[in-house]
Amino acid sequence: MDLPSSVVISEEGPREGFQIEPGPIATADKIALIDALSACGLRRIQIASFVNPKHVPGWADAEAVIEGFTPREGVEYSALWFNERGLQRALAVREKLTLTGFISLSASEPFAIRNLNRDRAGQIEAMRKYVRVHREAGVPIAKIIVMAAFGCNFAGDVSPAEVVETVSDARAIARDAGVEVQDVTLADSMGWATPRRVADAIGAVRESFDDLRIALHLHDTRGQGIACAYEGLRLGVTAFDAAVAGLGGCPFAGQPGAPGNIATEELALLCEEMGIATGLNIEALIEAGRLAERIVGHRLPSAALRSGTLAAFRRRAA
Template sequence: MSDLPSRLHISEEGPREGFQIEPGPISSSDKIALIDALSDTGVEHIQACSFVSPRLVPGWADAAEVVEGFTARDGVTYTALWFNDRGLQRACEHKDKLTVRGSIHLAVSEPFSISNLNRDRDGNLKAVRQYLLDHKTADVAVEDITLMAAFGCNFAGDIAPEQVIASIQDGIELATESGNTVRSVTLCDTMGWANPHLIEHTIGAVRERFPEMKIALHLHDTRGLGIANAYAGMRLGVAEFDTTVGGLGGCPFAKQPGASGNIATEELVLMANELGIETGIDLDALIEAGHLAERIVGHSLPSAPLRGGSLGSYRSRASVQ
C-alpha cells in the first residue's frame, strides 16, 4: 500500500540553517569542525554556509573562511545559500569546493514573504527576475524552486495545495523566461503546519499538475509532527529530505522563540534504517556529530537519538549477552 523509496537522499542543512537562530556567536573553527564531522558520516550533501549580507546575518560574515577551512571529502556535495548577486559572486569564488547552483525562492504566503524577505509578492517576483538574470550572467543554472510556507503560515494561516501549485507555476514561468528548466521543487514546512494528510494532498496535487517534477521535503518539527510528516512523504515515494543534525535550527522569522528546528537527521536516518531504506549514513557517527553540535551551541538539542542512542548499538550489546 506504500511506495517507500529504496534509498533516501538527505541534504544536511545543520551547518547553514542550524546556527542562524543561536544567540551566541559560533566560531569559524566550530563551524568547520561540524562540517568535517558530518563529512565523515557518509552524508551525500552538506549545505555548508550562507553568503548573505553580514549586516542582516552577522553570524555568516565568515562564510568564506568556513569554506576555505573545511576539508572537502570525495563523494560529498557541498553547497551554499545566497539571495543576491553579491552572494552569488562570493559563492563562485569557491567553485573548487562548492557546487554552485541556484534555487528560485518563493513564499507561498505573502505575509510570510513580507516578514521574512521584506517583499510582497510582486516585489519578490521582481527580485527573482533579477536573481535569474544574475545567474544567467554568471552561467549558473537554476533548476530548483524552494517554496517556503508551503503547508501553512503563522501569519496567513492555512495554505491550500492550489496556492502551492500557483507558486510553482510562478517559479516555472520566471525560470522559462530566463532560459532555465525547473526540475525539482523543495516544499518547506517553514513554520510546522503540515500533517500527514496535508502532505499527501499537497504532494498529490503537485504531482498531478507537474508529473515530471522531483519533490523534496524540508520539514520543521515546530509542533512535533515532523517525523510523521516525513513518514507520510516517504510512503508516497519522496526520497529527498532536508534535515539538520541534532534538529538544529528553527526559523528566526517565525516569531516563535524556542520553537523546534528542522527534523533531526538522526531521527530520519534511524527511521530509514528500521524501514530497510538506505541512507549511506553511519548513524552512530552521526550521533557523535550531533553531540559535537550540542557542545558547539552549548545546550542540548531536540534530537531524541542523541539521548536514546541508535538501536544498532543496543542490538550489538544484546547479541553479546
C-alpha cells in the first residue's frame, strides 16, 4: 500500500462551524475553541469570516475574536472574506493573521447563481477584481478553490471536464494578473463525492495541469467523506481541510441537519492508524471537539468523540 508519509490537515472548524450554527455563539466561546485547537498540533487554523453581518450574523464579532485569541508559535491563523470590505477588515487586524486570498470558482454555475448571484462570466469578473484588489493591498493569492467539484444539489453531476475548465478559468485569471498559483483545492461543497469521483477529478486535473498540487475539502453530508479522503491519500494527496467534531456544513446546500466537514480527529485517526504522520494530538482534538459540542449546545457528527482513540485502548490493554 503506497500512501504518503505525512499530510497537513488544515482546521476550518471555527470559521465553518460558527457560521452555520443557528444560535448566537458567545465571542468568549469562539476564543476558547480556537485556543483549544491551537494546542492540538495544527499548523493552520481558519478562525473567522469577514462577511456581511447582515447575511452571516454569526460572524459579526470577527474582530473581537481575533483580538481575543492567543496565537501559538508555529500556527498560521487565517480568515475568510469575499470582497474588498472583508479584505479591509482583515487588513485592520493583520498582525495576528496570515492573510491570503483565493481564486474561488464554482464548477457548477447553478450553485454560483444560487450562492453568490453570479453566473460563470460574473464569477470570473468578480475574481479578476478580487485578485486586483488583493495585489494592490499586497496580499498574496495562495490558491485556487473549485467549489462543487464533485456534484451539486442544484445542477446534479459535475464532470471532471467541468472541473478542469474551472481550473483553467482560475489560471487565466491568475496569469492575466501576473500571479503564480501552485495549489488547487477541490471542494465537495454539497457532499456529492465518492472515491470514484475523487479519483476521476484528480486524474483529470493532473492530466491537464501537471504543476498543480491538489488538496481536498470534503464534506460528510452523505457519510462518504472518510472514504473519499482515503481515496485522496491513496492517490498521494497530502493536504486536506477538516473541521473538529465535524462542525460546519454548507449554508447554501439546502440540507439542514446534514453533517458538515469531515471531522479532523477522524481524518487524523485514519492517517495515523495507517502510518501517515499528521503532527496532531488526536486526544486533544477530541477534547476540543467535546468543547465545541458544549459550545453549540447539541451533538456534533463525529463518531470519534464518543469512542475515543485506539491509542487510549492500547494503553489500557497493555
